[in-house]
Ligand code: 5GP
């Protein structure tokens with residue numbers, strides 16, 4: 674999608690601090706970190722949110738989660754981390770390209786679930 678911020682970040686058209694990349698997945702540091710470690714993991718191909726995952730693109734979502742595990746090891750998140758994907762307005766999604774937040778580096782506080 675030509676006007677999608679995260680498509681542009683994945684393509685290198687907008688700078689970011691990359692922490693992991695392969696042919697399908699790109700991961701970079703959040704510009705407004707909510708924890709000492711705050712990384713966004715995205716598929717290079719545009720998927721709007723978790724709500725748009727289906728049989729045709731589920732493998733890409735799985736690759737994102739595989740990357741989460743690799744990043745956790747690479748970043749030495751040995752004491753734990755939280756993975757969040759906001760989907761739609763009630764969840765507060767602000768960028769409509771599927772992304773998984775990795776939050777770590779401090780106790781995460783109150784749990785929603
Ligand atoms: P959401 O609110 O959709 O779950 O998450 C979007 C995230 O993208 C937010 O945490 C926000 O700080 C981050 N973000 C928005 N614009 C940029 C940007 O230009 N660069 C980076 N690195 N992160 C961004």
Ligand code: ZN
Nearest residue numbers: 677680719770
């Ligand atoms: Zn996109």
